[in-house]
Amino acid sequence: MKVIGLCGSLRRESYNRKLLREAIRLAPETMALELYEIGNLPMMNEDLEEGGFPLEVQRLMDAVSEADAVLIVSPEYNGSLSPVLKNAVDWLSRAPRNRVLSDKPAAIMGASTGYLGTSQMQKELRGVLSKLNMHPLSRPVFILPHSKEQFTPEGRLTDPGKTAKVGALLEALEQWTLRLKSEV
Numbered sequence: 001m002k003v004i005g006l007c008g009s010l011r012r013e014s015y016n017r018k019l020l021r022e023a024i025r026l027a028p029e030t031m032a033l034e035l036y037e038i039g040n041l042p043m044m045n046e047d048l049e050e051g052g053f054p055l056e057v058q059r060l061m062d063a064v065s066e067a068d069a070v071l072i073v074s075p076e077y078n079g080s081l082s083p084v085l086k087n088a089v090d091w092l093s094r095a096p097r098n099r100v101l102s103d104k105p106a107a108i109m110g111a112s113t114g115y116l117g118t119s120q121m122q123k124e125l126r127g128v129l130s131k132l133n134m135h136p137l138s139r140p141v142f143i144l145p146h147s148k149e150q151f152t153p154e155g156r157l158t159d160p161g162k163t164a165k166v167g168a169l170l171e172a173l174e175q176w177t178l179r180l181k182s183e184v
Contacts, residue, residue: 001030001031001032001068001069001174001177001178002031002032002034002066002067002068002069003027003031003032003033003034003067003068003069003070003071003173003177004034004036004063004064004067004069004070004071005020005023005024005033005034005035005036005070005071005072005073006035006036006038006070006071006072006073006074006085006088007020007035007037007038007073007074008072008073008074008075008081008082008084008085008110009074009075009082009084010039010084013155014075014111015075015111015112015113015144015147015148015150015151016073016074016075016109016110016111017073018111018151018155019073019109019110019111019144019147019157019166020035020071020073020109021035021155022155022156022157022163022166023071023073023109023166023169023170026163026166026167026170027170028167028170028171028174030174031170031174033071033170036060036063036064038060038084038085038087038088039084040056041054041056041057041060041084041087041088041091042054042056042057043087044087044090044091044094046094049094053091053094057091057094060088060091060092061091061092061095061100064092064100064101064104065095065099065100067104068105068177068181069104069105069106069107069173069174069176069177070104070105070106070107070134071106071107071108071109071170071173072085072106072107072108072109072125073108073109073110073111074108074110074118074121074125075110075111075112075118075121076110076112076117076118076119076120076121077121079120079121079124080120080121080124081121081124081125081128082121085125089128089129089132092132093132101129101132101133101134102132102133102134103133103134103135103180104134104135105134105135105136105137105173105176105177105180106129106134106135106136106137106173107136107137107169107170107172107173107176108122108125108126108136108137108142109142109143109144109166109169110122110142110143110144111144111147111150112143112144112145112147113146113147113148114145114146115145115146116145117143117144117145118143118144119143122141122143126138135176135180137169137172137173137176139172140165140168140169140172142165142166142169144162150162
């Protein structure tokens with residue numbers, strides 16, 4: 001199963017990027033999870049679509065289209081989605097007849113230095129994805145508060161319970177994706 005991971009943070013050593021790297025490391029053997037960089041996309045502007053989508057946008061659309069599912073790992077910005085993530089989702093929604101996102105399974109995770117984690121962002125993102133006819137996984141929920149203390153210097157999660165929860169979310173995403181494919 002091919003899963004595209006999108007990180008809503010541009011920082012190389014962001015806690016969300018570390019969390020996505022951990023998800024890649026912890027993915028089941030039956031899942032090929034890879035990070036797709038979204039920081040080089042131009043800002044969403046319909047004028048840029050004249051003559052076709054910009055190359056970076058088309059590459060993202062192709063990658064998501066070829067994937068069985070999407071894993072989004074993102075911080076929360078002012079109680080909402082990060083600008084880079086919103087930009088990527090907006091570009092993906094521009095694909096003809098929404099062919100890239102429609103019926104695509106998704107899972108969401110997020111890390112934050114605060115105590116509330118990314119709960120508001122995750123709720124809002126689920127609403128956006130549902131509006132685009134995606135199928136976001138509702139459970140399990142994974143929110144990593146106080147993320148500054150949650151990683152080793154090498155970027156590994158320090159708490160085995162949290163490591164197990166990341167694994168459980170990925171297994172749930174795999175089962176959810178297989179279930180949705182069988183219903184088509």
